[in-house]
Structures are given as structure tokens and as C-alpha cells.
Amino acid sequence: xxxxxxxxxxxLWRDEFSVFTADERYVNRRxxxxxxxLTSFGMLVGNLWILAxxxxxxxxxxxxxxxxxxxxxxxGGVKMFSYPxxxxxxxxxxxxxxxxxxxxxxxxxxxxxxxxxxxxxxxxCPCHQGFFSIEDGSVLQGPPQxxxxxxxxxxxxxxxxxxRMEGESE
Amino acid sequence: xxxxxxxxxxxxxxxxxxxxxxxLLIVQIWLLSATLESYLAGHRDAAIPGAVISAVLFAACxxxxxxxxxxxxxxxxxxx
Numbered sequence: 001x002x003x004x005x006x007x008x009x010x011x012l013w014r015d016e017f018s019v020f021t022a023d024e025r026y027v028n029r030r031x032x033x034x035x036x037x038l039t040s041f042g043m044l045v046g047n048l049w050i051l052a053x054x055x056x057x058x059x060x061x062x063x064x065x066x067x068x069x070x071x072x073x074x075x076g077g078v079k080m081f082s083y084p085x086x087x088x089x090x091x092x093x094x095x096x097x098x099x100x101x102x103x104x105x106x107x108x109x110x111x112x113x114x115x116x117x118x119x120x121x122x123x124x125c126p127c128h129q130g131f132f133s134i135e136d137g138s139v140l141q142g143p144p145q146x147x148x149x150x151x152x153x154x155x156x157x158x159x160x161x162x163x164r165m166e167g168e169s170e
Numbered sequence: 171x172x173x174x175x176x177x178x179x180x181x182x183x184x185x186x187x188x189x190x191x192x193x194l195l196i197v198q199i200w201l202l203s204a205t206l207e208s209y210l211a212g213h214r215d216a217a218i219p220g221a222v223i224s225a226v227l228f229a230a231c232x233x234x235x236x237x238x239x240x241x242x243x244x245x246x247x248x249x250x
Contacts, residue, residue, distance in 0.1 A: 047224035
């Protein structure tokens with residue numbers, strides 16, 4: 001009788017449904033490995049994009065722009081200006097009789113406008129409570145990770161002249 | 171389970187290669203984020219070593235993928 005099979009022999013369903021778990025695992029793992037390798041390629045493309053941006057980064061030429069007369073700003077006073085272009089708001093603060101500092105007004109977190117908090121003697125971003133040192137623009141507290149770009153100033157007669165930016169990312 | 175010894179060895183090799191690829195990928199993701207952070211902070215010097223190391227990591231991942239592919243083909247070959 002052909003339909004009688006010994007218990008130790010291969011079951012009938014194995015002949016008709018010949019899908020092996022190990023084979024399925026091979027295929028799945030190979031596909032997953034391919035996916036991981038493609039993800040790795042994506043990471044490489046990202047790094048190459050950063051490299052390309054670094055290589056072709058245009059050298060920004062900073063103009064010399066008079067921004068204020070020194071006598072026009074009292075000690076502790078603030079003046080807003082734009083540098084190096086009209087779309088780059090900056091803040092100038094007079095800390096002492098002969099000490100001026102200027103920074104980009106864009107918070108390095110999400111580009112909200114920072115303002116000078118005179119009582120605490122620091123720059124504050126009101127959006128997410130980020131605080132920057134008025135001395136050098138470094139981060140004191142909050143979500144920003146990078147310091148504020150600083151505007152380098154020169155005194156020319158009675159005028160303050162912006163000559164370049166320091167610590168600018170773009 | 172009717173898994174043959176050759177298939178078991180192949181599975182072990184593939185598992186090891188996959189773990190290595192995952193580790194390399196984690197390092198590569200960290201490298202990309204660190205390079206991007208450095209670039210946005212104005213330090214463009216990190217872009218070249220970042221790209222070179224990322225290329226090496228990708229080459230290693232690709233080599234491991236080829237290894238997995240080869241092992242898989244060998245194990246599947248009739249007679250194994």
C-alpha cells in the first residue's frame with residue numbers, strides 16, 4: 001500500500017510543501033544585509049555632500065560698513081544693524097565707555113532674534129530660553145549648541161566700523 | 171528541523187557579518203552627524219577625513235555584503 005509511510009521517513013507534506021525555514025532565513029537576511037549596505041551608501045553620500053559643500057564654499061568677502069557713531073550709544077545701550085548683508089540682523093551693545101561688542105542676532109538654535117538682557121548682562125533668545133554670554137557670544141544655557149557669530153569691530157575716528165564676522169557657519 | 175551542517179555554518183557566518191555591518195553602520199551614522207555638526211559650526215577641516223572614513227566604512231560594509239552573498243550562494247549550491 002503506497003500511502004502507508006514509515007514514521008521515521010520524510011512526511012508527505014514535506015514533499016508537497018518544500019519550503020525550508022533555513023532557506024527562507026537566508027533570503028531574508030541577504031535582503032536585510034543589502035538594505036544595510038544601501039543605508040551605508042546613503043551615509044557616504046551625506047558625507048560626500050558635506051565635503052562638496054566645503055570645497056565649493058564661496059569665500060565671503062566682508063565689506064567695511066560704518067554702523068554707528070560711538071557717542072550715539074550710551075553705556076548699556078543697544079543698536080540693531082545688518083551685516084554683512086541686509087538680511088543678516090546683528091546687535092551692537094556698548095558694555096563700557098570704550099568697549100563695544102556686536103553679534104549676529106540669529107540664535108544658533110532656530111534663528112530666533114536674540115536681545116540684550118541688561119539686568120543679567122547676557123543675550124537671551126526668548127523662543128526656547130537660550131542664553132549667550134555678552135562677552136564672547138558663547139552658550140550659557142539652553143538648547144543652542146554653537147556660540148553666536150561675532151562681528152569684529154574697528155574704531156575709525158568717532159565711528160564704529162564692522163569689518164568681518166567670526167564663527168559664522170555659512 | 172532539517173538544517174544541514176553546511177547551512178548552519180553559513181548561517182553563523184552570515185549572522186557574524188550582519189552584526190559587523192550593523193556596528194559599522196552605527197559608527198557611520200555617528201560620523202555623519204559629527205561631521206555635519208562640525209561643518210555647521212564653521213569647521214570645514216573635518217569634511218575630508220569624514221568623507222574618507224565614511225568611504226572606508228562603506229567599502230567594509232560592501233565587502234561584508236559580498237561575503238554574505240558568496241556564502242549564501244555556496245551553501246545553496248547542490249551537494250552542500
